[in-house]
Amino acid sequence: MTEEVIDVIEISNGSAKLSRELLDSCIHCGLCLPACPTYLATGREMESPRGRIYLLSKWQEEGGELAPRAIEHLESCLGCLGCQTACPSGVKYEAILDQARPHLAARRNWLTRQIMRFGFSQILPNYGRLKILGFLLRLVQTLKLDSFVAKLPWIAHGPPIFRKVADFQMFTPTVVKHLPLPKKSWKAGAKIGSAKLFSGCVMDIFYNHVNHAALRLMVRQGTVVEVPAQTCCGALAFHAGELDIATALAKQNIDLFAQSDDHIVVTSAGCGAMLKHYEQLLAADPVYKEQARSFSQRVQDLSENLALGNFPDMTGTSQSHMVYHAACHLAHAQGVRVQPQDLLSTVAASTGAHLYDLPEAEHCCGSAGIYNLLNTSLSLKVLDRKMNFIEESGADVVVTSNPGCLLQLEAGVKARGLNVKVKHLAEALDDAFAN
Numbered sequence: 178m179t180e181e182v183i184d185v186i187e188i189s190n191g192s193a194k195l196s197r198e199l200l201d202s203c204i205h206c207g208l209c210l211p212a213c214p215t216y217l218a219t220g221r222e223m224e225s226p227r228g229r230i231y232l233l234s235k236w237q238e239e240g241g242e243l244a245p246r247a248i249e250h251l252e253s254c255l256g257c258l259g260c261q262t263a264c265p266s267g268v269k270y271e272a273i274l275d276q277a278r279p280h281l282a283a284r285r286n287w288l289t290r291q292i293m294r295f296g297f298s299q300i301l302p303n304y305g306r307l308k309i310l311g312f313l314l315r316l317v318q319t320l321k322l323d324s325f326v327a328k329l330p331w332i333a334h335g336p337p338i339f340r341k342v343a344d345f346q347m348f349t350p351t352v353v354k355h356l357p358l359p360k361k362s363w364k365a366g367a368k369i370g371s372a373k374l375f376s377g378c379v380m381d382i383f384y385n386h387v388n389h390a391a392l393r394l395m396v397r398q399g400t401v402v403e404v405p406a407q408t409c410c411g412a413l414a415f416h417a418g419e420l421d422i423a424t425a426l427a428k429q430n431i432d433l434f435a436q437s438d439d440h441i442v443v444t445s446a447g448c449g450a451m452l453k454h455y456e457q458l459l460a461a462d463p464v465y466k467e468q469a470r471s472f473s474q475r476v477q478d479l480s481e482n483l484a485l486g487n488f489p490d491m492t493g494t495s496q497s498h499m500v501y502h503a504a505c506h507l508a509h510a511q512g513v514r515v516q517p518q519d520l521l522s523t524v525a526a527s528t529g530a531h532l533y534d535l536p537e538a539e540h541c542c543g544s545a546g547i548y549n550l551l552n553t554s555l556s557l558k559v560l561d562r563k564m565n566f567i568e569e570s571g572a573d574v575v576v577t578s579n580p581g582c583l584l585q586l587e588a589g590v591k592a593r594g595l596n597v598k599v600k601h602l603a604e605a606l607d608d609a610f611a612n
């Protein structure tokens with residue numbers, strides 16, 4: 178087996194070094210521009226990958242402080258990696274972004290940064306606190322307090338900080354009753370293998386039913402599934418440039434999953450991409466380097482795991498018109514493209530449902546972690562383009578694989594009043610057995 182070259186995130190004074198070599202690999206051809214959702218939404222060069230690489234390159238050459246305008250252009254990057262897929266010169270945009278993000282974090286408003294750090298380190302990794310949060314949100318939604326507050330004139334037309342309440346309401350999915358996942362699940366009879374389920378934090382609170390569907394599907398194929406103790410993958414902290422928090426969470430997960438060699442199956446594309454990225458994150462760590470490498474190699478998206486088996490007993494019937502929206506963190510970050518499509522083709526062939534191609538299926542929907550809350554206006558522009566394609570397709574079911582995409586597309590469907598159901602791939606597959 179050939180040794181794969183890993184881009185090491187070099188840390189100096191708490192921040193990552195920008196690599197001249199990576200920045201110079203861009204030949205400014207512009208072929209990535211049509212793949213960049215923020216460029217398509219604004220038409221501005223500085224909102225494109227080429228523009229952002231130019232800004233970082235200039236800053237690296239000249240030194241000094243990053244100009245506020247440059248920070249805005251860099252912060253408005255979705256991190257979707259559509260440009261990396263499109264680039265014919267093999268520019269490693271993800272590695273450039275990994276190095277730039279801690280610098281952006283260091284220049285963030287102090288209060289905003291502390292609030293974000295508190296959420297990444299004290300809420301997301303603490304399952305008990307998350308469950309309380311989920312319960313309170315459910316209560317607020319049941320009493321319709323969220324829509325009442327969001328419509329108050331001094332909130333809807335008040336200062337930006339108040340309007341965030343309305344944004345939060347728009348992007349919060351309906352929280353359903355949380356049912357704990359069984360620690361171990363299996364089906365009597367033939368055992369084809371065993372796996373560990375990574376249930377995620379946001380995923381399991383907002384989309385707990387998706388994890389249950391994933392468990393049922395894996396067990397149906399004869400896999401013995403365990404849900405071990407785990408913590409937040411650290412993706413939101415990492416994407417916000419808070420490397421210390423992301424690194425600490427990565428080490429905890431590596432330790433928690435160290436007892437077995439089983440595949441670690443993930444239902445959230447964002448978590449999966451992060452878990453596979455531990456290898457790069459800890460490549461310079463003398464203690465965790467090797468463990469991180471073998472951990473990342475064990476990680477599978479749910480679709481990769483299910484594609485190894487089959488579903489001969491899929492007997493439901495459906496008239497649905499489905500389209501598939503490929504989550505950026507699945508298609509671009511993990512390179513998983515074929516398996517979800519194949520699994521949906523199986524659903525279509527077995528149930529009578531129709532599967533259509535969605536134009537720009539691999540373009541970001543504008544969710545990008547907490548981007549929709551931080552850059553709401555641009556996020557909605559990006560979503561608008563996605564929703565135009567969905568509406569034109571005539572689909573009544575949109576399938577995707579990431580909690581961020583689910584809530585973003587649900588917000589788009591709600592805003593347009595469409596009769597479209599947004600489903601996780603696990604739900605689309607599980608439903609094919611339910612009729």
Ligand code: SF4
Pocket residue numbers: 202203204205206207208209210226227260263264265266267268
């Ligand atoms: S990132 Fe790639 S495609 Fe985009 S301008 Fe640079 S070399 Fe061209």
Ligand code: SF4
Pocket residue numbers: 212213214215216224225226229253254255256257258259260261270
């Ligand atoms: S990561 Fe996405 S938003 Fe950022 S420059 Fe690349 S294509 Fe554009």
